[in-house]
Amino acid sequence: xxxxxxxxxxxxxxxxxxxxxxxxxxxxxxxxxxxxxxxxxxxxxxxxxxxxxxxxxxxxxxxxxxxxxxxxxxxxxxxxxxxxxxxxxxxxxxxxxxxxxxxxxxxxxxxxxxxxxxxxxxxxxxxxxxxxxxxxxxxxxxxxxxxxxxxxxxxxxxxxxxxxxxxxxxxxxxxxxxxxxxxxxxxxxxxxxxxxxxxxxxxxxxxxxxxxxxxxxxxxxxxxxxxxxxxxxxxxxxxxxxxxxxxxxxxxxxxxxxxxxxxxxxxxxxxxxxxxxxxxxxxxxxxxxxxxxxxxxxxxxxxxxxxxxxxxxxxxxxxxxxxxxxxxxxxxxxxxxxxxxxxxxxxxxxxxxxxx
Amino acid sequence: xxxxxxxxxxxxxxxxxxxxxxxxxxxxxxxxxxxxxxxxxxxxxxxxxxxxxxxxxxxxxxxxxxxxxxxxxxxxxxxxxxxxxxxxxxxxxxxxxxxxxxxxxxxxxxxxxxxxxxxxxxxxxxxxxxxxxxxxxxxxxxxxxxxxxxxxxxxxxxxxxxxxxxxxxxxxxxxxxxxxxxxxxxxxxxxxxxxxxxxxxxxxxxxxxxxxxxxxxxxxxxxxxxxxxxxxxxxxxxxxxxxxxxxxxxxxxxxxxxxxxxxxxxxxxxxxxxxxxxxxxxxxxxxxxxxxxxxxxxxxxxxxxxxxxxxxxxxxxxxxxxxxxxxxxxxxxxxxxxxxxxxxxxxxxxxxxxxxxxxxxxxxxxxxxxxxxxxxxxxxxxxxxxxxxxxxxxx
Numbered sequence: 001x002x003x004x005x006x007x008x009x010x011x012x013x014x015x016x017x018x019x020x021x022x023x024x025x026x027x028x029x030x031x032x033x034x035x036x037x038x039x040x041x042x043x044x045x046x047x048x049x050x051x052x053x054x055x056x057x058x059x060x061x062x063x064x065x066x067x068x069x070x071x072x073x074x075x076x077x078x079x080x081x082x083x084x085x086x087x088x089x090x091x092x093x094x095x096x097x098x099x100x101x102x103x104x105x106x107x108x109x110x111x112x113x114x115x116x117x118x119x120x121x122x123x124x125x126x127x128x129x130x131x132x133x134x135x136x137x138x139x140x141x142x143x144x145x146x147x148x149x150x151x152x153x154x155x156x157x158x159x160x161x162x163x164x165x166x167x168x169x170x171x172x173x174x175x176x177x178x179x180x181x182x183x184x185x186x187x188x189x190x191x192x193x194x195x196x197x198x199x200x201x202x203x204x205x206x207x208x209x210x211x212x213x214x215x216x217x218x219x220x221x222x223x224x225x226x227x228x229x230x231x232x233x234x235x236x237x238x239x240x241x242x243x244x245x246x247x248x249x250x251x252x253x254x255x256x257x258x259x260x261x262x263x264x265x266x267x268x269x270x271x272x273x274x275x276x277x278x279x280x281x282x283x284x285x286x287x288x289x290x291x292x293x294x295x296x297x298x299x300x301x302x303x304x305x306x307x308x309x310x311x312x313x314x315x316x317x318x319x320x321x322x323x324x325x326x327x328x329x330x331x332x333x334x335x336x337x338x339x340x341x342x343x344x345x346x347x348x349x350x351x352x353x354x355x356x
Numbered sequence: 357x358x359x360x361x362x363x364x365x366x367x368x369x370x371x372x373x374x375x376x377x378x379x380x381x382x383x384x385x386x387x388x389x390x391x392x393x394x395x396x397x398x399x400x401x402x403x404x405x406x407x408x409x410x411x412x413x414x415x416x417x418x419x420x421x422x423x424x425x426x427x428x429x430x431x432x433x434x435x436x437x438x439x440x441x442x443x444x445x446x447x448x449x450x451x452x453x454x455x456x457x458x459x460x461x462x463x464x465x466x467x468x469x470x471x472x473x474x475x476x477x478x479x480x481x482x483x484x485x486x487x488x489x490x491x492x493x494x495x496x497x498x499x500x501x502x503x504x505x506x507x508x509x510x511x512x513x514x515x516x517x518x519x520x521x522x523x524x525x526x527x528x529x530x531x532x533x534x535x536x537x538x539x540x541x542x543x544x545x546x547x548x549x550x551x552x553x554x555x556x557x558x559x560x561x562x563x564x565x566x567x568x569x570x571x572x573x574x575x576x577x578x579x580x581x582x583x584x585x586x587x588x589x590x591x592x593x594x595x596x597x598x599x600x601x602x603x604x605x606x607x608x609x610x611x612x613x614x615x616x617x618x619x620x621x622x623x624x625x626x627x628x629x630x631x632x633x634x635x636x637x638x639x640x641x642x643x644x645x646x647x648x649x650x651x652x653x654x655x656x657x658x659x660x661x662x663x664x665x666x667x668x669x670x671x672x673x674x675x676x677x678x679x680x681x682x683x684x685x686x687x688x689x690x691x692x693x694x695x696x697x698x699x700x701x702x703x704x705x706x707x708x709x710x711x712x713x714x715x716x717x718x719x720x721x722x723x724x725x726x727x728x729x730x731x732x733x734x735x736x737x738x739x740x741x742x743x744x745x746x747x748x749x750x751x
Contacts, residue, residue, distance in 0.1 A: 080445040089458045107441045113408065113428045114455045196369045242372040325427070329408075354394075 014072035015047040074165040075100035086115035098331040100173030102339040118323035121331035127309035143267025150264035151184040161221020163228025175231025181251040195241040201350040202237030202341035208254035358419040358509035365414030376566035389553035392563035434503035438515035442487040449483040473501040584727040611675035638718035639696035642711040650716035
């Protein structure tokens with residue numbers, strides 16, 4: 001049975017900055033925002049005033065009034081809100097990462113598999129125009145066999161508020177790797193065609209957030225100093241797939257190098273290089289037509305709002321009844337990779353990823 | 357209850373074939389274990405039945421319904437996994453009843469089903485407990501109760517006891533057998549533990565490298581293995597393997613000769629390169645072999661290491677004194693050694709030279725190149741009972 005996007009009554013769980021960001025896009029897409037839930041009274045008040053909707057401190061009350069929810073809470077609380085939504089057959093757009101731990105992620109995935117509700121995990125970068133161009137070119141065989149991706153998501157000084165949930169392991173499940181690495185890993189696996197992962201090796205570091213004299217220009221949120229910081233602020237990793245495709249990963253909230261969010265997708269026929277920060281995209285190849293030569297092509301496109309496109313995809317899938325469990329299974333693979341990198345860093349060894 | 361049928365199921369990840377042209381038919385109410393080493397494709401096979409993985413090729417039937425493209429929740433299956441995935445924020449009642457309300461049961465029916473399931477797995481009085489207040493065994497019972505309340509046609513269990521300690525695992529094995537008897541539901545159970553498979557199942561499906569090797573009752577797999585892989589995988593300690601060549605009057609190996617009439621053993625011909633297989637309990641001291649109906653000629657050996665296990669002693673036997681005394685990692689390539697199991701009261705010591713015989717009725721011959729079983733049980737020239745050719749393994 002199909003329905004219209006405008007008939008899907010939607011609520012938001014977690015009414016902070018990201019919750020409001022999603023609310024704005026719901027309005028753009030004419031999806032009915034019918035309510036919100038947050039445990040913080042001031043967040044509820046602000047949300048109710050701005051969007052003129054009912055707000056709740058108990059998610060069960062919100063769930064009785066909606067068909068779909070968007071979960072934007074801290075990572076640790078994803079499970080409770082998502083599982084209860086699946087128990088009621090609601091559709092869920094779940095902000096990344098899937099969960100704060102692999103065990104929690106597996107439970108969420110099993111609940112989703114047992115529910116009528118559709119779940120999409122919020123990997124919005126997949127919807128960037130540059131990514132769509134590269135993905136289509138891979139699909140058409142223009143890059144040949146893609147064998148390696150250099151995946152970077154590196155900030156120079158960009159630790160989220162020290163002392164906020166982002167920098168507390170118990171709530172976030174990790175630092176830069178789980179916050180930024182989750183995007184870079186997902187995008188790489190997406191471009192490789194979601195292959196099975198064989199093993200990962202990696203190192204995570206906490207070199208800046210734990211310093212008293214941490215120098216920065218801007219910080220999202222307040223700075224409680226090093227006492228509020230017990231996670232990683234950078235990670236380097238190497239990921240190998242069953243077909244020996246590889247990903248080298250660099251992520252950082254803070255490091256002494258210029259920031260970038262650059263991906264180098266290396267194929268046997270050509271390579272695509274794009275940076276999500278500025279939308280730059282170029283393609284590099286070589287040819288024997290005439291004298292041997294190298295070819296570098298710059299591609300220009302419009303930058304788009306990836307969160308709007310992500311929401312559009314989520315609601316249109318529900319409206320068309322075209323729902324499956326691919327998104328959550330792929331997010332589970334990403335979570336396995338993240339968990340493997342943390343374990344590799346702890347043990348100093350390569351970690352096998354068992355997807356069986 | 358329902359029959360489960362896989363027809364030509366293949367699951368491919370790019371160049372990796374996880375499941376290769378699998379054809380299996382599991383009868384209504386049967387308890388079938390899928391066994392094999394890590395990465396053999398047994399869990400992927402089960403995931404295709406569950407609907408967690410869509411096969412690259414082939415069809416999955418549950419009952420008479422083609423479920424290949426159905427979502428997991430629409431297949432009439434219930435799953436129990438190795439990781440006891442109880443939701444930590446829900447009490448036992450809510451964990452067990454998860455998903456039931458979506459199936460349009462009213463509150464009274466949900467309560468009735470949960471209480472009935474709790475009764476079956478002996479969790480009465482614990483429905484308001486939180487998962488972190490329970491032991492590992494109790495949590496696994498909750499997971500099983502969650503499967504029971506769905507009243508599924510098929511239970512799918514993927515190493516459900518793997519994370520429990522050894523004692524509890526043995527106890528839960530019995531519980532699962534009791535559960536199967538009580539519910540009479542089809543159970544498909546994945547394990548890498550062949551002892552678990554031997555003790556619980558009606559039939560064992562042995563899988564290696566994505567291919568079904570044999571599906572038969574446990575004792576058939578044990579006594580009449582379809583090939584070298586099954587022979588080596590089922591049974592602990594593993595079967596002895598000795599390579600040899602069939603000659604006019606028997607089998608010649610590097611260190612001993614067995615006399616039998618190849619013409620009397622179907623499928624075996626002079627000149628064939630074969631591998632002899634014999635289980636440790638079918639190697640006997642000559643002096644204790646009076647009761648054997650078909651003992652082979654005596655083989656002179658020297659005892660090496662003894663391993664007293666309490667109820668039996670494992671004796672490592674050296675066939676060639678000149679050979680280096682190391683246990684080879686590959687049992688298919690250890691021509692100079694045999695493992696024998698004897699009763700604990702046997703008078704035996706290390707570095708003793710003695711004579712052993714093999715129980716001819718328990719000797720297996722395999723084609724060395726293909727690994728396929730050629731014959732189970734051979735008759736010594738002095739005997740009268742020819743070996744039996746293996747029945748064709750179900751494909």
